[in-house]
Amino acid sequence: MKRILVTGGAGFIGSAVIAHLQKQKHEIFVIDNLSFGNRQFINIDDSHFFNADILDEQRLDEIIGKIRPQYIIHLAAVHFIPYCNQHPYESSNINIRGTMHLLKAAQKYTPEKVFFASTAAVYPIYDLAVSESFATGPMDIYGLSKLTGEHLCNEFFLETDIPVVVCRFFNAFGPNETNPHLIPEIQKQVLEGKRVIKLGNLTPKRDFIHTYDMAAAVETLLTHVEGGIHTYNLGRGIEYSVTEIVDAFSKAINEKIEIEVDQSRVRKVERQHLLADVSKLKSLGWSPKIGIEEGIKTLVQ
Numbered sequence: 001m002k003r004i005l006v007t008g009g010a011g012f013i014g015s016a017v018i019a020h021l022q023k024q025k026h027e028i029f030v031i032d033n034l035s036f037g038n039r040q041f042i043n044i045d046d047s048h049f050f051n052a053d054i055l056d057e058q059r060l061d062e063i064i065g066k067i068r069p070q071y072i073i074h075l076a077a078v079h080f081i082p083y084c085n086q087h088p089y090e091s092s093n094i095n096i097r098g099t100m101h102l103l104k105a106a107q108k109y110t111p112e113k114v115f116f117a118s119t120a121a122v123y124p125i126y127d128l129a130v131s132e133s134f135a136t137g138p139m140d141i142y143g144l145s146k147l148t149g150e151h152l153c154n155e156f157f158l159e160t161d162i163p164v165v166v167c168r169f170f171n172a173f174g175p176n177e178t179n180p181h182l183i184p185e186i187q188k189q190v191l192e193g194k195r196v197i198k199l200g201n202l203t204p205k206r207d208f209i210h211t212y213d214m215a216a217a218v219e220t221l222l223t224h225v226e227g228g229i230h231t232y233n234l235g236r237g238i239e240y241s242v243t244e245i246v247d248a249f250s251k252a253i254n255e256k257i258e259i260e261v262d263q264s265r266v267r268k269v270e271r272q273h274l275l276a277d278v279s280k281l282k283s284l285g286w287s288p289k290i291g292i293e294e295g296i297k298t299l300v301q
């Protein structure tokens with residue numbers, strides 16, 4: 001059993017990670033300012049929940065000094081790309097300066113391991129499955145802020161010798177979504193009873209991974225990765241088009257769903273592919289269990 005601090009633990013992915021780690025009997029602490037997260041998503045005693053902002057360096061230091069976590073999982077960030085584009089100073093400040101504060105406190109209180117949630121958005125456009133060795137080249141402020149986070153982690157490791165896992169998350173789906181991504185948007189319209197749903201770009205394909213599988217991967221990485229700084233992709237290794245996602249909803253409710261392109265939702269700049277090569281992660285013994293159809297079925301039930 002470890003004492004584990006999860007920043008951003010009240011969010012979409014954090015809530016799945018916490019539920020998974022609690023099942024393994026770890027003691028979980030959370031720092032979250034609830035800007036996007038929801039206190040109800042997690043079953044954590046008030047004594048273990050800190051409603052705090054990672055931009056508040058002194059408070060972060062006080063909390064981490066009090067908790068003395070053995071592992072730190074750093075998920076707190078602003079990550080919905082349209083929001084980041086509209087709020088570039090706020091998002092880069094939280095994602096970069098907030099990460100600096102966290103790593104500074106980690107340097108002082110020396111946890112055994114640090115896990116940093118990075119993103120597939122650090123990669124430029126590739127038309128094939130991307131592996132961790134591919135050159136990075138973010139295309140937006142969000143990807144740039146996360147790549148900077150990766151560099152900060154590298155510097156932290158070189159200075160402290162504390163092992164770091166940098167994990168590049170691909171597209172998450174599952175319960176407790178906090179941002180209007182594609183799947184929750186379709187889910188919302190379907191649950192409202194619409195059978196002709198309005199969407200933007202239809203051709204891009206994405207690698208969707210269920211948050212329960214992500215949570216298991218986080219545990220695998222924390223358990224198996226020893227010494228050094230290591231980067232892993234976390235996706236399912238399969239990409240789905242918007243049409244395929246809508247078809248999965250159609251199957252789940254056993255009704256035909258049609259798509260109407262809403263020009264106001266069409267993004268001018270859009271990657272056509274985003275697919276993870278997850279062989280490095282799979283070599284640790286992890287494999288995803290929840291397919292897109294099964295995952296979507298549980299969302300509409």
Ligand SMILES: NC(=O)c1ccc[n+]([C@@H]2O[C@H](COP(=O)([O-])OP(=O)(O)OC[C@H]3O[C@@H](n4cnc5c(N)ncnc54)[C@H](O)[C@@H]3O)[C@@H](O)[C@H]2O)c1
Nearest residue numbers: 008011012013033035036037053054076077079169172178
């Ligand atoms: N959802 C995805 O598909 C996806 C893909 C790639 C990477 N990621 C990364 O995974 C992590 C978790 O993402 P998520 O989808 O759960 O998003 P989320 O918005 O649901 O979770 C982020 C959490 O951080 C908290 N937070 C934000 N700013 C904070 C601050 N200044 N101080 C303290 N807490 C703060 C929010 O309240 C929220 O609970 C993020 O680092 C994100 O960049 C997510």
